[in-house]
Amino acid sequence: MILIRTANSSIAAISTSRFARFLLVGGAAAAINVASRVIISKFLPFEYAVALAFPIALTFAFVMSRLLVFERAESSAWGQYFRFFLVNLVALAQVWLVSVGLAKWLFPMIGWTFHSELIAHTVGVCSPVLTSYYAHKVFTFR
Numbered sequence: 001m002i003l004i005r006t007a008n009s010s011i012a013a014i015s016t017s018r019f020a021r022f023l024l025v026g027g028a029a030a031a032i033n034v035a036s037r038v039i040i041s042k043f044l045p046f047e048y049a050v051a052l053a054f055p056i057a058l059t060f061a062f063v064m065s066r067l068l069v070f071e072r073a074e075s076s077a078w079g080q081y082f083r084f085f086l087v088n089l090v091a092l093a094q095v096w097l098v099s100v101g102l103a104k105w106l107f108p109m110i111g112w113t114f115h116s117e118l119i120a121h122t123v124g125v126c127s128p129v130l131t132s133y134y135a136h137k138v139f140t141f142r
Contacts, residue, residue, distance in 0.1 A: 046103060
């Protein structure tokens with residue numbers, strides 16, 4: 001009974017915590033980003049695929065963040081999307097540097113070959129979570 005009550009309390013805390021909802025939306029967007037990159041990598045080099053997966057995940061993340069994470073702001077959806085894009089453009093630079101740095105420099109240097117591009121991109125996609133949350137809170141959805 002205590003375990004059920006604790007689980008229900010945890011679920012309630014997640015549903016009311018903006019940061020927890022941000023993490024859930026971000027996790028789903030990250031999965032979409034990585035899956036898109038894997039598909040695009042079948043046709044283009046890794047470096048290009050990382051950049052091209054960005055707008056796919058960006059649009060998903062914006063829609064879900066607007067619906068589930070941040071309160072409705074008085075600014076227009078297009079204005080919010082533009083600011084969301086700007087914040088994520090900075091995040092893209094971080095994601096690209098971390099992903100490519102790991103896959104093309106650090107992992108080869110240490111001899112890591114096991115799913116190196118997948119792991120590098122996953123780490124890269126997760127790297128800007130705190131800065132992105134703060135920027136969206138104070139800039140995008142103001």
